[in-house]
Amino acid sequence: MKIFIDTANINEIEQALELGACDGVTTNPTLLAKEKGNPDDIYRAICERVQGPVCAEAISLEKKDIIQEGENLAAIADNMVVKIPASKDGLKAVRILESQGIRCNVTLVFSPMQALLAAKAGASFICPFVGRLDDASHDGMELIEQITHIYQNYLMNTEIMVASIRSVTHVRDAAMIGADIATIPLKVIEKLTDHPLTDKGIELFIRDWEKVQKQF
Ligand code: E4P
Numbered sequence: 001m002k003i004f005i006d007t008a009n010i011n012e013i014e015q016a017l018e019l020g021a022c023d024g025v026t027t028n029p030t031l032l033a034k035e036k037g038n039p040d041d042i043y044r045a046i047c048e049r050v051q052g053p054v055c056a057e058a059i060s061l062e063k064k065d066i067i068q069e070g071e072n073l074a075a076i077a078d079n080m081v082v083k084i085p086a087s088k089d090g091l092k093a094v095r096i097l098e099s100q101g102i103r104c105n106v107t108l109v110f111s112p113m114q115a116l117l118a119a120k121a122g123a124s125f126i127c128p129f130v131g132r133l134d135d136a137s138h139d140g141m142e143l144i145e146q147i148t149h150i151y152q153n154y155l156m157n158t159e160i161m162v163a164s165i166r167s168v169t170h171v172r173d174a175a176m177i178g179a180d181i182a183t184i185p186l187k188v189i190e191k192l193t194d195h196p197l198t199d200k201g202i203e204l205f206i207r208d209w210e211k212v213q214k215q216f
Contacts, residue, residue, distance in 0.1 A: 001174065001175045001178075001179060001180065001181065001182060002023035002024065002052075002180060002181040002182075003016075003021045003022065003023055003181070003182055003183075003184060003189070004022070004023055004024040004025055004026050004052070004053075004055075004161065004181055004182070004183035004184070005021070005022050005024075005025055005026075005183070005184060005185070005186060005189065006025075006026045006027075006031070006163070006165070006183045006184055006185050007025070007027070007031055007185065007186060008027040008031040008032045008034070008035045008042055008046070009031075009034070009035060010042075010045055010046065010049065012186040013025060013046060013049060013050060014049070015186060015190075016186060016189055017049070017050070019189065019190075019193075021184075021189050021192070022050060022052070023052045023181070024050065024052035024053040024054065024055070024181070024183075025046055025050055025052070025053075025054045025055065026055040026083070026105075026127070026161070026163065026183040027042075027043070027046075027054075027055060027056055027057065027083075028057050028083065028107070029057055029059060039056070040076060043056050043073070043076050043077070043080065044076055044077065047076060047077035047078075047079050047080060048077070050079070051079065052079065053079055053080075053081045053103065053105075053125075054077070054079050054080055054081065055080075055081045055082075055083045055105045055107075055125075056073050056076075056080060056081070056082065056083060057082075057083040057084075057107065058070050058073065058082055058083065058084050058093075061087070061089060062089055063089040063092045063093045063096075066084055066089060066090060066093035067093045067096050067097060069082075070082040070084065070093060070097045070102055070104070071097070071100075071102065074097075074102040074103075081103045081104065081105050081124065081125065082097060082102060082103070082104050082105065083104075083105045083106075083107045083127070084097075084104050084105070084106055084107065085106070085107055085108045086106050086107070086108055086109050086110075086114040086117075086118060086126075090106065091106070091117055091118060091121045092121075094106060094118065094121040094122065094123050095121045095122055098121070098122035098123065098124065099122070103124040103125070104122075104123050104124060104125070105123065105124065105125035105126065105127055105161065106118035106121070106123045106125070106126045106127065107126075107127040107163070108127070108129065109126050109127055109128040109129065109143075109147075110128070110129060110132075110133060110143070111143070112143065112146040112147055112150055114126075115128065115147040115150065115151075115158075115160075116150055118158060119151060119154075119156040119157075119158040123158050124158065124159065125158065125159045125160075125161045125180075125181070126147070126158055126159075126160060126161065127161050127162075127163035127164075127183070128140070128143050128144060128147060128160070128161075128162060128163065129163050129164035130143065130144065130162055130163070130164055130165065130166075130170055130174075131164035131165060131166040131170065132164045133164075134166070140164070140170070141170070141173045141174075141177070144160065144162055144173070144174060144177050144179055145177055147160055148160060148177055148178055148179065159180035159181055160179045160180050160181070161179070161180065161181040161182070161183055162174040162179045162181065162182045162183070163183050165182055165183065165184045165185070165188055166188070167188065168188060168191050168192060168194075170182075170188075171184060171188065171192060
């Protein structure tokens with residue numbers, strides 16, 4: 001499973017790169033609002049630093065405006081991917097942009113049928129939001145299972161990027177189901193290596209190594 005980092009912060013991206021946990025980046029307007037500077041400059045800096053896809057969101061609502069915004073975003077760098085919400089106009093724009101060779105990531109996916117239509121529109125990626133579904137008392141991971149099943153039934157190539165991840169368990173479940181990608185905030189990426197028995201084991205080995213050293 002590929003791991004993307006869900007952030008617009010270049011320092012966080014550097015930390016994920018160091019860990020080997022940055023196959024790509026997803027941003028959204030909320031994440032951009034936490035950063036200083038012009039969004040296009042931020043996207044450009046991220047695209048220069050990361051080889052994989054860098055997803056930036058189009059915020060227009062009408063098909064023609066989404067297409068224009070998508071073309072502008074795609075012109076920033078070759079690895080830019082345009083995030084487009086799973087609305088009717090959004091899916092119409094995805095069809096046009098993908099036919100022009102601009103990769104799209106259909107975002108804010110909350111149902112299997114939105115995922116089916118996104119794949120039929122030719123989307124390169126979709127982002128089902130598991131955490132927000134859990135927050136609304138639904139089962140986010142059930143959605144990932146359903147979409148995976150549907151895409152396998154019809155040999156659809158759209159990559160499933162599990163988004164709105166809140167926990168290590170979400171990441172584990174995404175990998176168990178066989179999702180293509182998980183996009184994860186840094187604080188969860190960092191927890192992926194944590195285990196109390198690893199810490200305890202390191203302490204024990206250090207103590208025993210000191211005993212070995214004292215013998216010579
Ligand atoms: C995905 O690309 C989104 O940026 C993200 O995962 C949203 O997560 P949130 O529900 O924590 O805002």
